[in-house]
Amino acid sequence: MxxxxxxxxxxxxxxxxxxxxxxxxxxxxxxCLVRYGxxxxxxxxTASAKPRPGIDFLPLSVDFEEKLYSVGKIPGSFTRREGKPxxxxxxxxxxxxxxxxxxxxxxxxxxxxxxxxxxxxxxDCSPEIMGMIxxxxxxxxxxxxxxxPIAGCxxxxxxxxxxxNPTAEQxxxxxxxxxxxxxxxxxxxxxxxxxxVSNDIMFxxxxxxxxxxxxxxxxxxSIQAEIGKPKFTFETSDPNPEMFEAVKAFAIDEVKVALxxxxxxIRDSKLAPIYEAVHAxxxxxxxxxxxxxxxxxxxxxxxxxxxxLLDDGKRVDGRGIDELRPLYSEVGLLPRVxxxxxxxxxxxxxxxxxxxxxxxDAQILDGIDGNxxxxxxxxxxxxxxxxxxxxxxxxPGRREIGHGALAERxxxxxxxxxxxxxxxxxxxxxxxxxxxxxxxxxxxxxxLALMDAGVPxxxxxxxISCGLITEGDRFITMVDIQGLEDFxxxxxxxxxxxxxxxxxxxxxxxxxxLTPEIIREALDKTYTARLYILDxxxxxxxxxxxxxxxxxxxxxxxxxINPDKIRDVIGAGGKVIQKICADxxxxxxxxxxxxxxxxxxxxxxxxxxxxxxxxxxxxxxxGAIYKGxxxxxxxxxxxxxxxxxxxxxxxxxxxxxxxVEKVEDVVKxxxxxxxxxxxxxxxxxxxxxxxxxxxxxxxxxxxNTISDAPRxxxxxxxxxxxxxxxxxxxxxxxxxx
Numbered sequence: 001m002x003x004x005x006x007x008x009x010x011x012x013x014x015x016x017x018x019x020x021x022x023x024x025x026x027x028x029x030x031x032c033l034v035r036y037g038x039x040x041x042x043x044x045x046t047a048s049a050k051p052r053p054g055i056d057f058l059p060l061s062v063d064f065e066e067k068l069y070s071v072g073k074i075p076g077s078f079t080r081r082e083g084k085p086x087x088x089x090x091x092x093x094x095x096x097x098x099x100x101x102x103x104x105x106x107x108x109x110x111x112x113x114x115x116x117x118x119x120x121x122x123x124d125c126s127p128e129i130m131g132m133i134x135x136x137x138x139x140x141x142x143x144x145x146x147x148x149p150i151a152g153c154x155x156x157x158x159x160x161x162x163x164x165n166p167t168a169e170q171x172x173x174x175x176x177x178x179x180x181x182x183x184x185x186x187x188x189x190x191x192x193x194x195x196x197v198s199n200d201i202m203f204x205x206x207x208x209x210x211x212x213x214x215x216x217x218x219x220x221x222s223i224q225a226e227i228g229k230p231k232f233t234f235e236t237s238d239p240n241p242e243m244f245e246a247v248k249a250f251a252i253d254e255v256k257v258a259l260x261x262x263x264x265x266i267r268d269s270k271l272a273p274i275y276e277a278v279h280a281x282x283x284x285x286x287x288x289x290x291x292x293x294x295x296x297x298x299x300x301x302x303x304x305x306x307x308x309l310l311d312d313g314k315r316v317d318g319r320g321i322d323e324l325r326p327l328y329s330e331v332g333l334l335p336r337v338x339x340x341x342x343x344x345x346x347x348x349x350x351x352x353x354x355x356x357x358x359x360x361d362a363q364i365l366d367g368i369d370g371n372x373x374x375x376x377x378x379x380x381x382x383x384x385x386x387x388x389x390x391x392x393x394x395x396p397g398r399r400e401i402g403h404g405a406l407a408e409r410x411x412x413x414x415x416x417x418x419x420x421x422x423x424x425x426x427x428x429x430x431x432x433x434x435x436x437x438x439x440x441x442x443x444x445x446x447x448l449a450l451m452d453a454g455v456p457x458x459x460x461x462x463x464i465s466c467g468l469i470t471e472g473d474r475f476i477t478m479v480d481i482q483g484l485e486d487f488x489x490x491x492x493x494x495x496x497x498x499x500x501x502x503x504x505x506x507x508x509x510x511x512x513x514l515t516p517e518i519i520r521e522a523l524d525k526t527y528t529a530r531l532y533i534l535d536x537x538x539x540x541x542x543x544x545x546x547x548x549x550x551x552x553x554x555x556x557x558x559x560x561i562n563p564d565k566i567r568d569v570i571g572a573g574g575k576v577i578q579k580i581c582a583d584x585x586x587x588x589x590x591x592x593x594x595x596x597x598x599x600x601x602x603x604x605x606x607x608x609x610x611x612x613x614x615x616x617x618x619x620x621x622x623g624a625i626y627k628g629x630x631x632x633x634x635x636x637x638x639x640x641x642x643x644x645x646x647x648x649x650x651x652x653x654x655x656x657x658x659x660v661e662k663v664e665d666v667v668k669x670x671x672x673x674x675x676x677x678x679x680x681x682x683x684x685x686x687x688x689x690x691x692x693x694x695x696x697x698x699x700x701x702x703x704n705t706i707s708d709a710p711r712x713x714x715x716x717x718x719x720x721x722x723x724x725x726x727x728x729x730x731x732x733x734x735x736x737x
Contacts, residue, residue, distance in 0.1 A: 006227060010219045012036065012153070013165040013212070015125065017219075019137055021227060030142025030229070034134040037125035040070075042117045043134030047144045051109035051235050056295060058104050058112070064092040064131050065117045066368045076366045086367045090401050092128045096135050099181035099189035102510050103147040107238040112144060121368050124167040126154055132181060137220050143229040147512065150188050151216035152181040155209040157194075157201060162208045168370075176202070178505075180209030184217050186513020190493075193409040196459070196501035199523045206519060239292040239299075246285075247296040248303070251278055255300055262317030262325075264347055264435045264483065265388065271301075302488040309469045309476055309485075316484055317346075324464075324480045324529060329444065329541040331452040338553040339455070341448025343538075346482060347435035352445035353428050354453040356553045358599035359589045361424040375424040376415050378408035380442055386434040403439040404429070407463075410443045410496035410504035411450070414458040421456060422558045422597045436482040437465045439506075443496045444538060451542045454549040461503055462533040463496035466522040470511060477521050479529045491518075495526035499534065554587075554599040557606045561617035563594040568645070569616050576616070576644045584609035615643035620677045620686050625693050630671045633663050640675050640688055648686030650675060655690050666690075674698075 004022030011017065018035045025031035028044040052059050066089045067082065068075050077083055085093070096116065104112065116131035132152035140149045156166035156174035163170055171177065176197050181189035187210050194202065251274055258270035275297060283290050308314040313321055325346030334340045339354035362375040380403040384391040396404070407429060415425065427449060429442035440463030447460045467481035468491035478485065486492050490511045496504040502523075507514075549555070561569065569590060570577045577588055586600035586609045596613055600606045608627075615626070620642065628642040638655065641647040650673075655666045667673060667690075674697055675688040 004227075008219070008223050010216070012216060013163075015165075017133075017216075019134075019223060021137075021141065021223070028138075028142075029144055030138040030140070032134055032137045032141070033119075034130045034137070036122070036130050038120055038122035039125040039127050039130055040118075040120040041127050041130040041134050042119055043115070043131065043138040045112070045114045045135065045138040045142045045144060047113075047142070047232075048111040051237070052111055053109075054291070055109055056237070056298075058101070058106070058108055059110075060097070060101055060104065060112045060114070062093045062097040062100070062114045062135070063116070064089045064096060064128070065115065067118055068366070068368065070118045070121045070127070071368045071370075073366075073368075086365070087401050087405065088365075088367050088369060090398050091405050092131060094398060094402050095128065095179060095181075095189070095191050096132045098191075098508060099132070099150045099152070100135060100139065100146075100148065102188070102512060103150070103183070105145050105147075105234070105236075107236040108145060108234050109237050110234055114139065118368060123370060124169075126165065127368065129154055129165065129179070133216060133220070137223060140220055140224040141228045143232045145231045145234060148183070149217055149220040149224065150181050150183055151213040151220065152179060152189070153209050153212050153216075154179050155205045157197065157205060162205050164208065164212045176205060178202075178205050178209065180206055180213065182210045182213035182217065183513050184214065184221075186515065187519060188509060188513040190505050190507040190519075192502070192505035193412070194497075194502050194504070195413045196498050196503060198501045199527055202502050202505070203516075203520055203523060207516060237292075237295070239289065239296050243282075243286055243289065243292065244296045244299060247278055247282065247293065248300050250281060251297070252300060252304070255297075256304055259301060259304060259316050259484070260318075262319075262346065262482075267316075267484075268388070301484075305484060305488045306469050306471070309478065310471055310474060313476070315478065317482065319480075321476065322479045322525060322529075324532065325482065327533060327537045329448055329538050331448050331542045336552055338550045339449045339451070339453025341445045341450075341452055341541075343441050343445040343448060345437060345441055345480065347433055348438055348441050348482075349431075349433040350438055350441035350445045351430045351432055352442060352449040353430070354446075354449035354455070355426045355428075356453060356455070356549060357424045357426070358554060358556065358587045359418070359422055359424055359597045360587065361426075375418065376408060376412055376427075377425065378404045378411065378427045378429070378442075378446065380404035380407060380429045380431070380439070382431045382434065382438065386431045386438075403442065406439050406494065406496075406504060406506050407442045407446055410461055410463060411446055411457075413503045414461055414498065416456050416458065419558070419595070422556050423455075423554075425450075425455070434483070436484075436486050437463075437480065437494075439463070440465055440494055440496065443504075444533065448538060448542060451545040453553065454546040456545050459498035459500060460534055460538060461496055461498055462530045462538060463494060463504075464526045464529040464533060466493040466495070466526050467491055468493070468514075468518060468522075475518060477518065477525060479525050491522075493522040493526070495523065495530065497527075497530055499531060552601070554601055555603040555606050556597060556599045557603075557610045558595065558597045559610055559614055561594045561596060561613065563592065565617040566590055566592075566594065569596070569613055571644065579644060580609050580612050584612070588613070612643050615646060619684075620646065620648070620680065622677050622680060625674060625676045625697060626688075627672060627674050628688075630667050630669050630673060633667070633669060635663065638663055638667050640673060642675065642686075642688075646686070648675070648677065648688040650688045650690050654678070654688070654692070657691055657694055 002023045009018040020033040029046040031044040033042050114135050118127045136149040155178040156163040157176045158173050176194035178192040328344045330342045338356045342351045362373045427446050431438045443463035467478045467485045467489045492508040494506045584605045589597040598606050598609045626642040628640040631641045632639040637651040674693040676693040678689045679687040
């Protein structure tokens with residue numbers, strides 16, 4: 001039945017990698033099912049027969065489809081089917097797109113679609129890496145013109161050892177999460193998150209991944225040689241050389257003058273009349289190719305910028321090759337938010353706002369990687385006005401999601417542990433002006449906003465980019481590229497990190513790949529620039545995290561109780577915990593392991609709720625002082641509830657510092673009173689004393705004592721910004737508010 005069915009196998013990191021072709025999707029341009037362990041990803045690549053008219057780019061789409069059946073889950077949505085891609089799926093699509101896109105002919109305009117469908121997931125075998133390898137195989141064996149193949153792998157660093165394609169257990173211990181893609185001889189893509197890893201370790205890990213990839217590239221080439229289809233010919237979109245030379249001779253001097261400025265607005269205003277003049281001159285000369293005149297102008301600008309850099313070491317804004325644009329930073333711009341930081345680099349300006357919330361505000365995830373939630377979220381917005389354009393906002397695109405994820409990955413290693421600082425975080429980077437490196441500006445702005453919000457981050461993080469121009473064996477790298485250098489250059493190598501080491505890398509290329517020399521130079525240059533930004537700009541705006549969170553931010557306290565007591569804290573139908581939340585005007589999150597997080601705008605409300613919870617979860621302690629509510633009055637005394645379901649008796653003789661004739665003379669039902677635990681008998685009954693509490697807390701003087709006796713000092717009731725049950729005030733306030 002499947003006369004063309006073939007299976008190809010090799011070994012990758014000690015596990016079998018197999019590729020099945022000829023069975024599925026016979027109408028696709030190229031298709032394969034990649035198996036690695038029990039992970040299975042189906043990949044298909046198809047191109048349109050004709051070019052798409054009226055565009056000046058390759059219309060390539062890459063989709064990484066997460067199917068929840070691959071992990072035995074039914075989608076949690078109302079329709080119970082997969083909807084729009086998760087952020088993780090979009091990020092994986094971008095990671096696959098970046099290394100394969102530069103290998104397509106630059107003048108091809110045929111639509112190309114690459115689809116990677118995750119059908120089965122083994123936690124020890126990354127479906128993302130199999131999607132990248134499968135996409136490479138599908139394109140290679142198809143009829144689509146492509147200068148591949150590429151291969152990819154993940155790299156971990158565990159206990160001082162570099163590991164290729166780590167298992168789930170190894171990945172959990174790894175100090176880095178690195179993805180490397182390679183062609184036969186060059187590094188084509190780098191994406192990394194790391195826990196402050198040094199340049200040397202990162203470089204060695206990249207090279208180890210590159211070496212592993214070369215074996216898989218050879219494996220893919222052998223498959224292509226056996227079953228690959230002949231590549232189709234396509235209609236080129238490039239203007240003919242005669243047209244380009246004519247435009248160049250006519251406009252090169254004026255274009256040089258227009259480009260020679262550090263102001264994007266001035267540059268664009270000077271270029272506009274040159275475009276008009278070119279069309280006035282050549283529209284009648286090339287009536288069938290008018291649309292290609294703009295392509296000639298693009299190529300002319302690219303020619304000038306690259307010649308300046310390679311031949312003269314000149315940048316369009318007059319800076320030195322390793323000189324940064326003017327930098328500035330500021331914090332505390334917005335009075336009612338929890339934290340804000342503004343970071344500027346030349347004409348690029350990013351404002352980041354930090355919001356703190358209770359743990360329950362963590363984002364719930366419904367994906368295939370096993371992560372159920374995340375407490376640190378970073379969102380990036382890129383409005384049209386930031387580049388002087390007008391278009392309606394339609395929500396974040398793939399680029400915005402990618403830049404937000406990069407900033408999130410860069411800051412995540414320095415976010416304090418949940419037990420140390422029990423908050424959820426949302427950071428929003430608003431790009432106010434863009435002329436290159438907005439993603440790195442959002443990283444710097446985020447550090448400022450977190451410090452302004454009083455988040456005790458482990459270390460400040462800064463980000464910087466490095467560009468590249470190549471010609472044959474010649475190359476030149478430059479630090480802090482602006483938009484034009486990114487647009488006409490060959491690389492945008494983004495590195496974020498602390499003084500100690502790297503926390504994130506993202507590399508975008510327009511060429512086939514990088515040599516080890518270029519990678520090493522980019523790492524070294526970005527390290528030097530990163531330290532300057534941290535020491536000379538950011539830390540001068542705010543030297544350390546604020547000691548307290550904003551008065552508008554929720555205050556958070558935490559404790560840990562016996563998990564067996566969780567049901568008592570929650571109560572039947574949630575009645576107890578709901579009552580605590582209502583009485584104390586707070587929010588409470590209880591984890592399965594017994595951790596309890598209490599948040600409220602007022603610290604005293606937090607403290608009061610925490611004491612109630614601890615009283616419910618723990619037996620009252622003799623000598624402890626509580627604030628409770630009178631629930632019943634008897635002739636011999638009053639019963640006071642010190643926590644839901646826990647009450648004790650205050651004998652009439654212990655109601656006041658003076659003699660009491662009737663209980664009603666001192667208290668009535670519903671009154672809030674301060675009481676001290678004086679005894680817990682063998683039957684667990686609690687005896688309380690208002691008299692002893694008044695003497696200890698308020699310094700009341702009992703009858704028949706000397707009137708000028710020294711009063712006892714009041715305890716200090718001040719609480720902490722964050723903390724646990726050991727940071728409580730001197731008495732327990734467990735009454736209704």
